[in-house]
Each structure stands twice: as C-alpha cells, then as structure tokens.
Amino acid sequence: xxxxxxxxxxxxxxxxxxxxxxxxxxxxxxxxxxxxxxxxxxxxxxxxxxxxxxxxxxxxxxxxxxxxxxxxxxxxxxxxxxxxxxxxxxxxxxxxxxxxxxxxxxxxxxxxxxxxxxxxxxxxxxxxxxxxxxxxxxxxxxxxxxxxxxxxxxxxxxxxxxxxxxxxxxxxxxxxxxxxxxxxxxxxxxxxxxxxxxxxxxxxxxxxxxxxxxxxxxxxxxxxxxxxxxxxxxxxxxxxxxxxxxxxxxxxxxxxxxxxxxxxxxxxxxxxxxxxxxxxxxxxxxxxxxxxxxxxxxxxxxxxxxxxxxxxxxxxxxxxxxxxxxxxxxxxxxxxxxxxxxxxxxxxxxxxxxxxxxxxxxxxxxxxxxxxxxxxxxxxxxxxxxxxxxxxxxxxxxxxxxxxxxxxxxxxxxxxxxxxxxxxxxxxxxxxxxxxxxxxxxxxxxxxxxxxxx
Numbered sequence: 001x002x003x004x005x006x007x008x009x010x011x012x013x014x015x016x017x018x019x020x021x022x023x024x025x026x027x028x029x030x031x032x033x034x035x036x037x038x039x040x041x042x043x044x045x046x047x048x049x050x051x052x053x054x055x056x057x058x059x060x061x062x063x064x065x066x067x068x069x070x071x072x073x074x075x076x077x078x079x080x081x082x083x084x085x086x087x088x089x090x091x092x093x094x095x096x097x098x099x100x101x102x103x104x105x106x107x108x109x110x111x112x113x114x115x116x117x118x119x120x121x122x123x124x125x126x127x128x129x130x131x132x133x134x135x136x137x138x139x140x141x142x143x144x145x146x147x148x149x150x151x152x153x154x155x156x157x158x159x160x161x162x163x164x165x166x167x168x169x170x171x172x173x174x175x176x177x178x179x180x181x182x183x184x185x186x187x188x189x190x191x192x193x194x195x196x197x198x199x200x201x202x203x204x205x206x207x208x209x210x211x212x213x214x215x216x217x218x219x220x221x222x223x224x225x226x227x228x229x230x231x232x233x234x235x236x237x238x239x240x241x242x243x244x245x246x247x248x249x250x251x252x253x254x255x256x257x258x259x260x261x262x263x264x265x266x267x268x269x270x271x272x273x274x275x276x277x278x279x280x281x282x283x284x285x286x287x288x289x290x291x292x293x294x295x296x297x298x299x300x301x302x303x304x305x306x307x308x309x310x311x312x313x314x315x316x317x318x319x320x321x322x323x324x325x326x327x328x329x330x331x332x333x334x335x336x337x338x339x340x341x342x343x344x345x346x347x348x349x350x351x352x353x354x355x356x357x358x359x360x361x362x363x364x365x366x367x368x369x370x371x372x373x374x375x376x377x378x379x380x381x382x383x384x385x386x387x388x389x390x391x392x393x394x395x396x397x398x399x400x401x402x403x404x405x406x407x408x409x410x411x412x413x414x415x416x417x418x419x420x421x422x423x424x425x426x427x428x429x430x431x432x433x434x435x436x437x438x439x440x441x442x443x444x445x446x447x448x449x450x451x452x453x454x
Contacts, residue, residue, distance in 0.1 A: 004185060011142050016090035018117045025150040028122070030193040037195035038076060038131035038155045039233040042273050042307055049308040050333050051133055052326045055080030055110035057100040059120060062111050065323045066128050072327035073334050076308065077128060079153060081136035081144065082110035086167075088140055090114050109320070110136075114143060118150035125152035133157060133200070137167045139176040145183045149190055155198045156187060159222035161378065162202035165392040173382060173396050177375040181229065188230030196233035199226045200275060203237035207280035208391040208450055209403040211411050212241070212250040213358035213421070217387060219254060220261045220363065221378050227267040228374065234270060235308070239277035240297050242452055243409040249351040251276070251304025257359055276306035282451045283316035290314040293453055294329060298336040303343050309333065317454075358425050362386065365420045385418030404442065405449040406432040414442075 012020040034040040041049060052069060055078065056062045066077055084093040093112040100107045113121060113134075125132055133155040134148045141163075145156055160180040164171060187197040201222040203215055219236040226234050236258050241247050251274065258272045278297035284290050291314050301309040311329045313321035365386045369377040381387045385398035392399060400417025412429045413421060421429070435442070 004182075007182065008146070008186075012146060014090070014114075014143055016094065016114055017143065017147070018119070020118075020146070020150070025118070026190075026193060028152070029149065029190050032152060032154075032194055033126070033129055034195055035129050036125065036131055036152050036154055037198070038133065038308075039196040039198045039271065041075065041131055042198070042233070042271065045307065048301060048306055048337055049075040050311065050330055050337070051076035051308055052078055052311045052313075052330050053080055053135065054078050054321075054323070054326050055082070055135070057082060057097055057106055057108035057110070057112060059116060059124065061106070063124055063127075065326070066124065068323045068327040069330060070128060070130070072330040074130070074330050076155070077130050077132045079113065079132050079134050079148075080110040081134070081138070082108035082112050084108065085110070085112050085114055085144065086136055086138045088138070088143075113151070114147050118147050121147075121151040121153075131155060137163050137202075139164050139168060139171045140179045142179055142182050142186075145186060149186065149197065154195070155200060156183065157200045157202055159199075159201045160225070160375070161218050161222060161382070161387075162205060165382075165389045165394045165397055166202075166204075166206045167393075169393045169395060171394075173394075174379055177225075177379060180225070181375065184226045184229035184231055187226075188232075191230070191232055196231070196271070198233040198235060198273070199231050200235035200273075201237055203275070204239035204277050204280040205389055206391040207239060209405075209411055209446070210390055211401070211403050211413050212238070212246060212253070212355055213362060213413075214387065214389060214401075214419070216250070216254045216257060216355070216359050217362045217366070218389075220258055220359070221366065221374070223258055223272070224261055224265055224267075225374055225378070227262060227270050228265055232270050233273070235273040235275045237275035237277060237310075239280040240300060241411055242279075242281070242405065243411070244296075244300055244303075245346070245348060245351070245408065246410045247276075247300050248303055248346050249348050249355060251306070252347070253352055253355045253359065255305075257356065261363070273307040274305065275308045275310065276301040276304060277310045278312045279453060280312075282454050283312070284454050285317045287314040287318075290316060291332070295332070295336055298333050299340065299343075302337060302340045303346065309337075354425050354428050358421055361420050361422050361425075386420060388417050388419050402446075404433055404446055405452065407434075408432075409452070 096107040160176040313325040388401040402415035
C-alpha cells in the first residue's frame with residue numbers, strides 16, 4: 001500500500017465519517033455525468049459562467065436554495081461550508097446540525113458536508129446535474145475534499161496561502177502547505193478517471209487594499225503547486241479592486257503570466273481559467289447602490305474576459321443574504337452579460353509593464369530561495385516578508401507593506417517593506433499619490449479607502 005493510500009485510510013477513519021468505500025467512489029467518478037465537471041463547461045462554454053455564493057445547514061434548505069438557483073439560470077451551484085467544519089470541529093457541527101433540523105433555525109453558517117456524508121449529499125448533487133463549487137476556507141481540508149469528490153463536487157476552491165493568511169491567526173503555514181499537497185494529489189488522481197477536477201485559488205485574499213502584484217504572485221504560486229502535483233485544470237482569480245482600469249490591467253497581466261509560469265514548469269498542457277469576484281469589500285447599506293456596484297462588477301468581468309464570475313447580493317451590508325436575494329443577483333448578472341456586446345478592448349501599456357516587472361521581481365526572489373521545493377520557497381518568502389499581504393491577521397505575515405488609493409482609485413504601494421518591488425516601479429507607484437500630507441491625513445485616507453464603496 002502506498003504512503004498516500006495509508007494516509008487516506010487514516011484520514012477517512014474519522015469517527016464522523018461513514019464507512020468510506022474507495023472502489024465505489026472511484027466507480028462513481030469514472031461514470032459521473034460530464035455536466036458535473038466545471039472543467040467540461042470551461043472547455044465547451046459559449047459565455048461567462050455565473051456562480052453565486054450560498055450554504056445552509058440542513059439538507060432540506062440547501063436543496064431549496066439550489067432549486068431557486070436553477071430557476072434563476074445559474075451556471076455553477078455553490079456549496080459554502082460552515083465555520084465549525086472549516087476548523088475541523090465535526091463534533092460541534094454535528095450538534096448544531098441536529099439543533100437546526102429539530103428547531104428549523106439555522107445554527108450553522110453553511111453546509112456541514114462531512115456530517116451529512118457523501119452518500120446523502122450525492123443524491124442532491126446528481127439530482128441537479130450541474131457543476132458545484134466547494135467554498136470553505138479550511139487550512140486542513142483533506143477529509144472535506146475526499147467527501148466532496150465522493151459526493152460529486154468536482155471543483156475545489158482554496159489553497160495553502162489564500163485559505164490561511166486572510167482567515168487564520170495561528171494555524172501553522174508549513175502544515176497548510178503539506179495538507180494542500182495531499183488535496184492536489186487526490187484531485188490529480190481522480191482527474192485521470194473522467195474530466196479533470198478543477199482547482200480554483202482564492203484571489204480576493206483580505207479584500208482590503210491588496211495590490212495587484214501580491215495577488216498575482218500568490219495566484220501563480222498556488223497554481224504552480226497544484227500543477228506540479230498533476231492537476232490539469234486550474235483557475236486563477238481576483239476581485240474587483242475599485243478601479244476599472246486597474247482591473248483591466250490586472251486581468252491582462254495575470255492571464256499572460258499564469259501561462260508563462262505554467263510553461264516554466266513544463267505544464268503548458270494544463271487549462272488555466274480566469275475567475276472574477278464581484279466587489280468583496282464593505283458594501284453600501286443603500287440596496288439600490290449595492291445593485292449598481294454589482295452591475296458595474298459584471299461589466300468589468302466582461303471587459304477582463306473572465307471565464308467565470310462569482311456574484312454578491314444587494315443584502316451584503318445588512319446580514320446573511322436570503323435565497324431570493326441570491327437568485328435575483330444571478331438573474332440580473334445573466335441579463336447584464338446577455339446585453340453586453342462589442343465592448344472596447346482597453347490596453348494601458350505603461351501600467352501593464354509596471355505590474356509585470358513587479359510580479360517578475362517578486363517571483364524571481366521566491367524562486368531564488370535556496371530551499372529544495374517550491375512550497376518551502378514560498379513558505380520562506382512569506383516568513384521573510386518577500387510576500388506580504390496587507391491586513392492579514394496571521395502572525396507569520398509581516399504587515400509592513402502599506403497601500404493607499406491614488407486620485408483615480410488605483411491601489412498603490414507607498415511602503416514596500418521587504419517585498420522586492422523594483423525601484424523604478426516603486427517610484428512610479430508613489431508618484432501617483434499625494435504623499436505631501438501629514439501622517440494623520442494619510443491614515444485617514446487609508447481608512448476612507450477601505451470603505452470606499454460604502
């Protein structure tokens with residue numbers, strides 16, 4: 001028995017998992033409908049795929065949510081996992097699920113997939129026969145991903161950096177890298193049986209003044225870690241920055257450089273997709289304004305040529321969105337995409353050149369680290385501040401890089417910390433901002449910039 005199989009059997013012997021049948025699961029994946037694979041839809045798509053967010057604790061409510069989404073013409077169904085499962089606390093998730101079922105009150109903020117089990121969940125997934133995207137935020141997702149694939153969920157979001165630095169304070173980064181290495185191997189192995197399992201990185205990160213160079217570097221690293229384990233379908237992503245021009249530049253650069261670095265590790269045969277997240281920052285409390293913001297995101301997604309858009313709702317500022325609000329935003333986004341024709345092709349060569357130089361400089365520093373594997377190089381680079389995510393709660397993140405918006409709402413780097421931004425690029429970034437102000441005024445600007453769309 002291989003070490004990987006030994007590890008799988010240990011993970012799946014968890015007391016909250018029912019009787020995992022490897023042979024039956026392999027047979028299911030091998031014969032699963034191609035409609036369940038988002039990689040199949042990416043390959044044959046004639047339009048941008050639309051995917052909302054959403055997850056309820058009980059099977060009954062999750063099923064009803066999916067019915068709403070299908071009626072609203074959704075392309076990809078979501079399955080958002082509850083926060084107890086994200087922390088591998090299956091005992092609490094089980095108790096809260098039972099209370100939710102008995103009292104018809106949502107005691108969890110998502111679907112506890114491990115507790116429901118793959119046999120139950122598979123009935124729902126195959127009933128709707130649409131691709132499902134797993135959204136969770138879990139550093140150790142090994143059991144969750146095994147359960148998801150056995151259920152018929154063939155798109156897995158997340159990664160060791162993007163699901164750790166924005167969400168966790170203390171979880172060890174080196175363990176996260178190794179646990180996600182397991183996930184990549186499992187996805188790659190199942191991909192040999194049918195269409196590829198798609199892996200998707202989480203580009204929004206903290207969604208707070210993250211400069212494009214940092215987002216792109218992390219997307220590329222997670223892509224490379226996945227491809228080197230054998231994954232053949234990967235989605236890089238980013239979220240609306242607040243500047244239309246910066247989004248368009250970022251879309252062009254991330255597509256170009258993702259392909260470049262895939263070729264660098266001899267993985268040019270992998271399919272690389274682009275996913276765009278509608279605004280992930282603080283939403284306006286005025287629901288009409290929120291709808292305008294969502295609509296603008298949809299237009300930008302079309303201009304950057306995204307393969308998939310992930311939607312938000314007009315209720316983001318007031319609490320957990322209802323299924324009606326989620327369905328409405330899907331229908332509106334589909335309508336907007338349907339009427340967008342003949343958009344202009346905007347190119348900003350100077351901004352693209354600056355951003356490309358920044359990404360290459362950071363990637364060069366990461367790849368020149370003397371460690372013997374890519375994950376160790378990435379680990380060391382985060383530890384030393386070569387990669388620095390603004391407003392990350394994790395203790396390993398340096399938080400020395402400072403960003404601010406310029407007069408055109410572009411996110412600019414005004415303090416680079418240990419991130420190796422080339423001098424020419426750094427001077428360009430600072431030159432776009434008014435740095436003659438006193439420190440208090442600049443801090444007030446940053447606070448304003450965080451809530452810019454409110």
